[in-house]
Amino acid sequence: MTPTPDAPAELASVLRIAVVRLSRRIRSERDPELDLGLGALSVLGILHREGAQTIGSLAETERVRPPSMTRTVGCLVDRGLVVRNKNADDGRQVVVELSEEGWRVVEAERRRRNAWLARQLAELTADERDLLRRASDLLGRLATA
Amino acid sequence: MTPTPDAPAELASVLRIAVVRLSRRIRSERDPELDLGLGALSVLGILHREGAQTIGSLAETERVRPPSMTRTVGCLVDRGLVVRNKNADDGRQVVVELSEEGWRVVEAERRRRNAWLARQLAELTADERDLLRRASDLLGRLATA
DNA sequence: TGAACTACTTAGCCTCGCTAACTATTCCTC
DNA sequence: GAGGAATAGTTAGCGAGGCTAAGTAGTTCA
Incomplete structure (x- = not known):
């Protein structure tokens, strides 16, 4: 399905859009x-x-x-x-x-x-939250890179 | 170490800060x-x-x-x-x-x-990128929730 | 046919980034 | 120890990009 499943460029695109949108969403809340x-x-x-x-x-x-x-x-x-x-x-x-x-x-x-975000997060599975927890660390590192 | 390792509120705080900072970083690039x-x-x-x-x-x-x-x-x-x-x-x-x-x-x-972001992503391990790929999906869902 | 609704636009405000240029203080060199 | 360079913060002002309120044009329906 994914021609280049590990391509950083493709991931960059997806991640960028997701991060920018979520940031806007958080701002609005x-x-x-x-x-x-x-x-x-x-x-x-x-x-x-x-x-x-x-x-x-x-x-x-x-x-x-x-x-x-x-x-x-x-x-x-x-x-x-x-x-x-x-x-x-x-x-x-x-x-x-x-x-x-x-x-x-x-x-x-x-x-x-963090009410809104926490409420959304509460609806995820524990596994998904764990995924996000580890991702947060990576995102933080990217932000300060 | 983490008193409540799965607490959505704590994750919300961490994730919010990471997302907002990364969003600023992307904007500046x-x-x-x-x-x-x-x-x-x-x-x-x-x-x-x-x-x-x-x-x-x-x-x-x-x-x-x-x-x-x-x-x-x-x-x-x-x-x-x-x-x-x-x-x-x-x-x-x-x-x-x-x-x-x-x-x-x-x-x-x-x-x-996506040059800057892709460059940063290229320095991560394949596992980390995979983590982010799955996280992107979650972030996107949070953004449209 | 005319009132209500819908999609978009216009006007204008606000937040929050930025750079350029300034002041005040400290450091470094002779 | 005097004088120039460097550093920390501020001031002034610009621009991007959200927003709401109000206006216009097209559609729907009683």
């Missing part, structure tokens, strides 16, 4: 209450998991340019979810960390945040 | 020659695989609102890659199909288009 973009949510998640970070390191992790991260962080500061601090050792750096409010929001939203 | 957005490329791909389609059906396939698809198709028309035709049976519908130029471009770009 975000919680309307907390009107934060996906990038902002992602940053909150990073700060929650890994603690305070500089703008630069957040930008690198998210694979975004510094100005974009400055803006994202600016939004979060405006909503009081994170605080900006100057690094005492290197005055050029800005260290961003979750505020108390930010912690509360992340903790509270963590469960709701 | 598109061919600068052919200055078409990802959406436009995707539409060309659909028309190539499935033949002429109405705006509405393209919008549905791409999970986008009709006005967005109107604009995307407009771009493609401007570049002479597709043609808009009125449906003879139902004058409200617009049927979009690839122009000769569009065919040529799709055929020619098909291989180059």
Whole structure:
């Protein structure tokens, strides 16, 4: 059936389309209450998991340019979810960390945040979820390659 | 190590982040020659695989609102890659199909288009690619769920 | 025949990427 | 230790590509 079952080019095409569409789908399912973009949510998640970070390191992790991260962080500061601090050792750096409010929001939203996707995933078989779990790791590696 | 190894919520979080990041990465790698957005490329791909389609059906396939698809198709028309035709049976519908130029471009770009991703995929093992192939199918199903 | 519905378009907004250019700070060399 | 290069972040402004609301043209049906 498949003439070249292992051809990377063909897989690239299929994978690209699937990833882009799913990304759009996820975007369209975000919680309307907390009107934060996906990038902002992602940053909150990073700060929650890994603690305070500089703008630069957040930008690198998210694979975004510094100005974009400055803006994202600016939004979060405006909503009081994170605080900006100057690094005492290197005055050029800005260290961003979750505020108390930010912690509360992340903790509270963590469960709701993935609601749609989690609901879809719950309808798959355990084998399929396991497949996706391993695939996620690969996708993550591709994203940072 | 994993307290609940099959928990959909946890997988949702991991998968969401991986998909969104990879999607950004793919976007940043598109061919600068052919200055078409990802959406436009995707539409060309659909028309190539499935033949002429109405705006509405393209919008549905791409999970986008009709006005967005109107604009995307407009771009493609401007570049002479597709043609808009009125449906003879139902004058409200617009049927979009690839122009000769569009065919040529799709055929020619098909291989180059996925270059970056295909290159990354080529560095994986055959098993990993197989994993991703099966995952792509699942991701596609999630995207249209 | 005229009201309701449908397919698409137009107008205009918003998010969130980007680059270019600027400021502030640090580092490095003489 | 003064001065230029390098680095971190910001500001300004652009562009892609989603969206909704409202308008137009064609179709259906009472």
